[in-house]
Amino acid sequence: xxxxxxxxxxFRVFLLFALLQVxxxxxxxxxxxxxxxxxxxxxxxxxxxxxKLENDLTKHFNLSKNNLALQKENIRLxxxxxxxxxxxxxxxxxxxxxxxxxxxxxxxxTVINLTVSKRxxxxxxxxxxxxxxxxxxxxxxxxxxxxxxxxxSEHYSVVxxxxxxxxxIDVTIEPIGLFGLLKWSxxxxxxxxxxxxxxxxxxxxxxxxxTKGGSGIFPRGLAVGVVEKINPIEGEPLWDVVVKFxxxxxxxxxxxxxxxxxxxxxxxxxxxxxxxxxx
Amino acid sequence: xxAVTKHIIxxxxxxxxxxxxxxxxxxxxxxxxxxxxxxxxxxPFDIGILSLLLFAFLLGFSIDIFSNTYGLxxxxxLMMAYFRPIIFNFFAPRDGYDPLxxxxxxxxxxxxxxxxxxxxxLIHHFWFFLIEIFRMNEFLLILQNTFFSVIISFILxxxxxxLMIKKVIPK
Numbered sequence: 489x490x491x492x493x494x495x496x497x498x499f500r501v502f503l504l505f506a507l508l509q510v511x512x513x514x515x516x517x518x519x520x521x522x523x524x525x526x527x528x529x530x531x532x533x534x535x536x537x538x539x540k541l542e543n544d545l546t547k548h549f550n551l552s553k554n555n556l557a558l559q560k561e562n563i564r565l566x567x568x569x570x571x572x573x574x575x576x577x578x579x580x581x582x583x584x585x586x587x588x589x590x591x592x593x594x595x596x597x598t599v600i601n602l603t604v605s606k607r608x609x610x611x612x613x614x615x616x617x618x619x620x621x622x623x624x625x626x627x628x629x630x631x632x633x634x635x636x637x638x639x640x641s642e643h644y645s646v647v648x649x650x651x652x653x654x655x656x657i658d659v660t661i662e663p664i665g666l667f668g669l670l671k672w673s674x675x676x677x678x679x680x681x682x683x684x685x686x687x688x689x690x691x692x693x694x695x696x697x698x699t700k701g702g703s704g705i706f707p708r709g710l711a712v713g714v715v716e717k718i719n720p721i722e723g724e725p726l727w728d729v730v731v732k733f734x735x736x737x738x739x740x741x742x743x744x745x746x747x748x749x750x751x752x753x754x755x756x757x758x759x760x761x762x763x764x765x766x767x
Numbered sequence: 768x769x770a771v772t773k774h775i776i777x778x779x780x781x782x783x784x785x786x787x788x789x790x791x792x793x794x795x796x797x798x799x800x801x802x803x804x805x806x807x808x809x810x811p812f813d814i815g816i817l818s819l820l821l822f823a824f825l826l827g828f829s830i831d832i833f834s835n836t837y838g839l840x841x842x843x844x845l846m847m848a849y850f851r852p853i854i855f856n857f858f859a860p861r862d863g864y865d866p867l868x869x870x871x872x873x874x875x876x877x878x879x880x881x882x883x884x885x886x887x888x889l890i891h892h893f894w895f896f897l898i899e900i901f902r903m904n905e906f907l908l909i910l911q912n913t914f915f916s917v918i919i920s921f922i923l924x925x926x927x928x929x930l931m932i933k934k935v936i937p938k
Contacts, residue, residue: 501816505849508824509842512831516838516898535833542787603835605793607899610835646835674900674908675797738793 520608536600536644539612543600547741554741561630592707595619595745597627602649604677604737609651611635613743616643626705626746632735633657633699633712634743650712651677651737658703659712661729662696664689668729670697670712677737679716682729691718697731704751774810778826781806786833794919797896797912801920802927803830803840804891807848808884809871812864816852823848836899843895847887858883872928884924888917 496503597619601612615621617640627634627647635649636657648655650672657670659682666689668682682697695715701708717730748754781803789800807823827841834840855864858879868874870883896909896916 501820501849504817504820505845508820509845512824512827512838512841512845513898514838516836516842519837538833601835603790603793605795605797605799606836612835674905 536612536641539601540614543598543614547598550739550741553739557630558742591748591750593747593749595621595747597645597743597745599647599740599743600644602737602740604651607674608653609649609677609737610638611647611649611740613645613647613745614643615745616640616645618642620747621645621745624705626748627743628706628710628746629735629740629743631711632733633706633710634735634737634740636705637745647743649737650680650733657706657712658700659697660700661685661691661715662698664691664695666691667700667702670731678733680713680731680733682731683726685727685729687720687725687727691715691727691729693717704748704754706746707748770811774806777809778806782826782829785830789923790834796915797908798915798919799892799895799912800916800923801892801895802923803827804844804847804888804920805924805927807844807851808887808924809869811866812855812868812870813866816849819848819851820845839895839899842898843891846894847891850890851887854883854886872925880925881921885917885921888920888924889913892916892920 595615597613597615599611600614603609611627611634613621613627621637621640623637623640625637627637633650635647635652635655637645638648639646650657650670651674652672653674655670655672658667659670660667661682666685668684670680671683672680685691693715697712697715699706699708699710699712711734713731713733713735715729716732719728719730721728785801785803789802792800794800803826806826807819810819810822823844824841827844828838830836830840831838855870860879870880872880892913893909896912900909900912
């Protein structure tokens with residue numbers, strides 16, 4: 489027993505160091521895999537209020553640019569309104585729309601904190617559970633896809649952005665309809681890559697990349713970016729497709745959270761797909 | 768000013784600088800500017816390593832909460848605090864450290880500060896990027912980020928000290 493105490497006394501520095509180190513690394517690794525620890529993030533109330541204050545001070549710096557972007561979006565939406573369309577056929581009366589049913593609803597939000605230079609970048613939004621946000625909802629801006637809700641509190645939420653290691657949003661390259669997963673290499677906040685594109689197909693530079701909408705998080709056809717470069721991967725029959733994001737994440741402020749009203753239905757029916765049997 | 772209040776004010780000041788300003792700036796090339804290791808560096812020479820570790824934990828944790836990194840800064844600051852006595856022993860002057868002096872560039876001179884703080888920053892930043900990126904096939908990226916960030920953080924520390932810490936000339 490005395491030997492044990494002597495041991496602890498002798499190595500107390502290293503033991504304390506190891507204890508604290510293990511503690512902090514555990515938090516870090518835990519958070520990366522699943523966000524249980526709600527009190528230590530910018531989604532918690534105290535730090536959220538603090539960041540909101542900071543955002544209130546700095547949001548005016550980009551005001552004119554943001555107004556311009558919102559105005560452009562308004563014009564685009566106004567063009568789709570019925571009053572700006574010319575009626576080609578008289579005599580059709582719409583009674584009750586049974587063809588189109590609302591599938592996606594949108595919640596506006598403001599980004600109050602963000603990083604773009606880390607290996608994994610998280611954004612904080614000013615809306616939370618009170619506004620009906622929960623984990624797994626998609627987030628996009630008027631220019632392109634931003635990320636997926638990772639963690640929420642009463643009034644704030646944290647977005648796992650496109651600029652993270654394992655974001656894996658399913659996207660398609662537009663005119664040919666190839667499917668792939670969006671990845672980010674951690675080097676450049678303006679560029680990502682698509683994996684899983686087989687190299688027997690020709691891809692033109694400048695092709696549009698949009699969301700596929702397969703997992704039901706995003707509606708189909710939201711802009712992600714354009715194809716900038718296509719590199720062969722050595723030893724594999726695949727292309728490494730470099731995508732230039734259409735959104736500049738450094739200056740992002742206004743975003744939308746998208747909620748799929750039919751996701752439960754999709755999940756339920758997909759559960760019935762039989763698993764591959766091992767032999 | 769009391770020595771303890773001086774350290775508390777320095778703690779708060781460096782924390783605010785890091786969270787409000789340097790976390791928001793971005794230069795590309797993987798540069799992260801970190802000023803808060805300066806607090807651990809400027810603690811007294813005769814401080815016990817146990818309290819050193821606890822201070823490092825406290826500061827790292829309060830920075831982590833405000834930058835969505837969940838323990839990354841804490842871990843690397845602990846690493847730096849653990850290596851501080853070792854590095855200090857290695858670069859010790861011939862007749863030991865004067866407990867009245869500080870580990871600053873004004874008290875100890877440029878070359879001593881370059882070697883000791885430079886090495887500590889190197890340990891801190893290398894550990895930070897190693898844990899953050901955590902992939903062996905991106906080892907070059909880790910080295911590149913560490914290299915550029917250490918240079919910028921070191922220059923920042925020198926500038927901050929010449930700006931903020933008034934040199935007291937003994938009469």
